Amino acid sequence: MSVASRQSADHDDGPQLLRDIWGLTATAIVIVILRIIAKLRIGKFGPDDLLMGFALCLATVGSAMMTIGIHYGFGQNVDNLSDERVSKVIMFDYLTQTFGLAGGALGRMSFIVFIIGLLVSRQWHRLVFWILIGFQLIINSMFIIILFVQCQGHASAIWEHSDKAKCWSTLVQAYYGYFQGAFNSATDLYLAVFSTVIFWKLNLKLKVKLGLVSLLGLGIFAMVAAIIKTVQTRVLASYDMDPTKATVSYDRWLFIETYLVIITASIPCIRSLLRSIKGQPSTSRNTHELNSRYVVSSSTHTGRRKQRDSSIDAKRMIDVSEGHVSNDDCHSDGHDHDDTHDSGSSREYVIICV
Structure with a gap:
């Protein structure tokens, strides 16, 4: 072995990994706290926030x-460690992956619930998203189960290296990991594209469209991390690799993916706080995060805003305004609202305030 190879083998990757992971952890904690503050401040704390808080705890x-x-x-x-320490390293590596996978899955489920409350009005769209939540739960849970049942008898046989234990081929774990990673990447892409398409169809100023699309499309970064982590899954199929070093890169990208899911799904929720910092007034009465639905009814004499039940599959208004609403902020769906038209009758149209 060359000197360079020996130095590489003896290098301790732990300290750098520790700095990377806790840097992401601290960032995610701050963002989720701001999310909760923003939601409580305007009275919009909901199930998606509970799920995200639980996802952060798991991660x-x-x-x-x-x-x-x-x-x-x-x-x-591995040559620098005793057998007892190697067993503990492998055990905690499996536990690390378990909580990382669970945190990422719950983070995606939280974002899906958020999207359902924000943009989904058609019944079949809602069904698709709830099915997606179910698949997130099942597919990611199955990967965790596979991690611990691959050796017959008891999970500890994985890290105790018992000669009596009969374990599945490592290809099972690796191939399912490829499938799980591909599914999560596809989910991130679908959520980003769906949000982009919905907002792009609305009659909004280009600057507003780009801002909203950028906020809800941040999941693309999580998708990229998920793809890189999926590529790293190949180490799970290797028998001859150092068990205490082989998954360092895999674990790093697993947690980058998980924390990016949590962070990018929470950033849109702190919009009201950011606008308040900029000096724009916002109160519980005139401030709405990206989750309010309204229909505006117009007549020849007056126009009124009334909140409609979310189960009604009709044209709705998504109020994403902070601060006082002005004519420059609100855009109709393109229909003519001339007060002289349809005299004596009222009609509903869509207005988006941003």
């Missing part, structure tokens, strides 16, 4: 598991 526990694993030697060469 943070995963970061803690990784920290313990690094303490025992995760990221170091």
Whole structure:
């Protein structure tokens, strides 16, 4: 072995991994706290926020598991560790992956619930999104189950290297990992594209469209991380790789993916706080996050805004305004609203305030 190869083998990847993961963890904690503050401030705290809070807790526990694993030697060469420490490293590596996978799945489910409340009005669209939530739960849970049932008898046989244990081929875990990663990447892409298409069809100023599309399309970054992590899944099929170093890159990208899901899905929810910081007034009465539905009814004499039940599949108004609404902020759906038209009758049309 050359000197360079020996130095590479002896290099401890743990400290750098620890800095990367906890940097992401701290960022996600701050963003989710701001999300909760913003939602409570305007009275819009809901199930999606509870799911996101739970996702953050799971991901943070995963970061803690990784920290313990690094303490025992995760990221170091296996030849430098005792058999007992190697077993503990492998055990905490599996626990790290479990909480990372669970956090990412719940983060996506939270964002889907948020999208359902924000943009989905047609019944079949709602059905598709709820089915997507079900698949997120099932597909990601199955991967976690596979991690711990691949050795017959008990899960500890995975890290105890018992000669009596009969384990599945590592290809099972790797191939399912490819499928799970591809599904999560496709989910991120679908959510970003759906939000983009919906907002792009609305009669909004180009600047407003680009702003809203950018906020709800941030999941593309999570998709990129999911793709890179999926490529790294190949290490799960390798028998001859160092068990205490092989999954360092895989775990890093798993948590980058998970925390990007949490962060990018929460940023749109803190919009009201950012506008308040800029000095734009907002109160619980005139401030709405990206989750309010309204229909505006117009007559020859007066125009009134009334909130409609979310189950009604009709034209609706999505009020995403913060601060006081002005004529420059509101855009109709393109229909003529001349007060002299249809005298004596009222009609509904869509207005988007941003």
